[in-house]
Amino acid sequence: MTLFPRVVNETTSRELRKTFRNPSEIFYPLIFFVLVLTMFPFSIPPVPGLFNSLASGILWTAALLAISLSLETLFKADYGSGALEVIYLSGADLVLVSIGKSLGHWIISGLPIALLAFPIGWALDLNFLTLWVLVLTLMLGSATMSLTGASISALTVGLRGGGFLLVMLTLPFFVPLLIFGSSAATNASLGIVPEAELYFLGGMFVLSLTVAPWATAHAIRIRLG
Amino acid sequence: MMNFLHKYASLRNFYFLSLRLSRWLVLPFVFTLVYGLIGALWIAPQDYQQGESFRIMYVHVPSAWLSMFVYMNMVGAAVLTLIWRVKLSEIVLRACAPLGAIFTFLALVTGSIWGKPMWGTWWVWDARLTSELLLLFIYFGIIALFHAIEDRRMAAKACALLTLVGAVNIPIIHYSVEWWSTLHQGPTVSKIGAPSIHIDMLIPLIVMSVSFTLYFIIMCLARIRIGIREYDKNSNWVKNLVTSTLQKEHSQ
Numbered sequence: 001m002t003l004f005p006r007v008v009n010e011t012t013s014r015e016l017r018k019t020f021r022n023p024s025e026i027f028y029p030l031i032f033f034v035l036v037l038t039m040f041p042f043s044i045p046p047v048p049g050l051f052n053s054l055a056s057g058i059l060w061t062a063a064l065l066a067i068s069l070s071l072e073t074l075f076k077a078d079y080g081s082g083a084l085e086v087i088y089l090s091g092a093d094l095v096l097v098s099i100g101k102s103l104g105h106w107i108i109s110g111l112p113i114a115l116l117a118f119p120i121g122w123a124l125d126l127n128f129l130t131l132w133v134l135v136l137t138l139m140l141g142s143a144t145m146s147l148t149g150a151s152i153s154a155l156t157v158g159l160r161g162g163g164f165l166l167v168m169l170t171l172p173f174f175v176p177l178l179i180f181g182s183s184a185a186t187n188a189s190l191g192i193v194p195e196a197e198l199y200f201l202g203g204m205f206v207l208s209l210t211v212a213p214w215a216t217a218h219a220i221r222i223r224l225g
Numbered sequence: 226m227m228n229f230l231h232k233y234a235s236l237r238n239f240y241f242l243s244l245r246l247s248r249w250l251v252l253p254f255v256f257t258l259v260y261g262l263i264g265a266l267w268i269a270p271q272d273y274q275q276g277e278s279f280r281i282m283y284v285h286v287p288s289a290w291l292s293m294f295v296y297m298n299m300v301g302a303a304v305l306t307l308i309w310r311v312k313l314s315e316i317v318l319r320a321c322a323p324l325g326a327i328f329t330f331l332a333l334v335t336g337s338i339w340g341k342p343m344w345g346t347w348w349v350w351d352a353r354l355t356s357e358l359l360l361l362f363i364y365f366g367i368i369a370l371f372h373a374i375e376d377r378r379m380a381a382k383a384c385a386l387l388t389l390v391g392a393v394n395i396p397i398i399h400y401s402v403e404w405w406s407t408l409h410q411g412p413t414v415s416k417i418g419a420p421s422i423h424i425d426m427l428i429p430l431i432v433m434s435v436s437f438t439l440y441f442i443i444m445c446l447a448r449i450r451i452g453i454r455e456y457d458k459n460s461n462w463v464k465n466l467v468t469s470t471l472q473k474e475h476s477q
Contacts, residue, residue, distance in 0.1 A: 222383050
């Protein structure tokens with residue numbers, strides 16, 4: 001693969017290898033995602049069709065929570081074992097390392113969640129256009145979350161109350177993604193092609209790809225002193 | 226630039242400068258507050274639609290203005306912290322965050338009190354309210370990060386970075402929430418052309434905003450002085466300062 005610089009490739013494949021060595025971890029965000037979804041039917045009135053009409057918003061919220069929580073794993077193990085310090089001292093370009101890390105994180109959390117949303121949405125009677133829009137917006141949105149969230153994950157790695165702190169810091173920044181992602185799916189279910197929302201999500205993705213890795217690299221530098 | 230920074234960003238120089246500055250600012254603050262309150266409560270005419278209850282605007286609008294002004298200050302401090310590594314700007318950042326949170330909270334509460342008689346409800350998921358609420362959460366996040374990292378200088382740098390991430394995101398949050406839904410009245414003061422507000426109502430509003438800003442500066446300087454004393458607590462000048470204060474108190 002010559003698509004990416006070598007550092008990005010190495011970092012991504014290292015992330016994937018690390019995860020597949022302990023494969024049960026891949027399922028945590030997915031199970032959490034489905035579990036959150038399962039909670040909603042119990043908490044809303046059992047009016048026929050109500051849950052289905054809220055489905056795309058609820059799917060998006062559950063995905064948002066699952067991905068925010070999974071961001072903690074991005075740097076935690078490497079910080080604890082000292083591998084992050086070794087990478088830092090090796091003189092590798094931290095910006096590229098950050099991109100590789102985000103890409104690896106997206107492949108193991110955002111991508112499976114987006115794909116899982118397809119059968120779940122199908123089970124909830126969403127029409128075909130809505131399903132595709134949902135998967136597409138979740139893919140774009142989760143990629144943006146992996147990139148933006150990486151900077152905050154690096155800032156909070158190894159701190160007291162790290163997980164809570166991370167979710168608390170990231171959620172406000174993910175609100176625009178939630179608004180545009182779920183409204184795209186809602187519009188699609190009404191038969192409107194949600195071009196504007198998709199462009200917006202695409203724009204957010206490009207913006208985070210150009211800015212967030214620098215922030216993440218700097219965050220690593222700050223935390224390692 | 227660097228010489229200027231070294232002179233005034235030296236913690237000791239700034240400490241005594243800020244003492245003098247606060248003393249000068251107290252009088253304008255009291256004057257604008259009294260004048261603004263008289264203007265707001267008596268001189269300004271009743272609103273033809275909202276009656277007397279619009280007068281809460283004179284607390285609400287300055288708070289909302291400061292909630293954003295404080296953040297702009299923090300962005301400036303964050304840039305100084307990350308690029309020039311100015312020690313003073315780290316202290317400024319730390320001093321500003323809780324003040325910003327308080328003004329944001331005040332803007333939300335007064336807006337809610339104003340909303341009850343006008344809109345018939347304490348809270349609506351309206352664009353400005355929601356983005357102000359998210360701003361409050363961002364302030365909380367910055368404060369939480371300050372408390373989570375033990376090392377002061379590392380905490381300041383981490384928060385500076387978080388402030389900048391927030392600065393990129395706040396406009397996006399604001400406009401996406403606005404696109405999502407809005408009920409709040411449109412801007413009346415900053416509109417291009419003639420503001421759609423009576424001059425007798427406008428003047429107290431501006432005076433109150435100036436007064437709130439002065440209050441913020443005075444409070445911020447006080448918090449900065451505390452921060453400086455903590456940062457430099459092992460230096461001789463702080464030790465001398467504390468001993469001389471203690472002696473003064475003892476002799477009284």
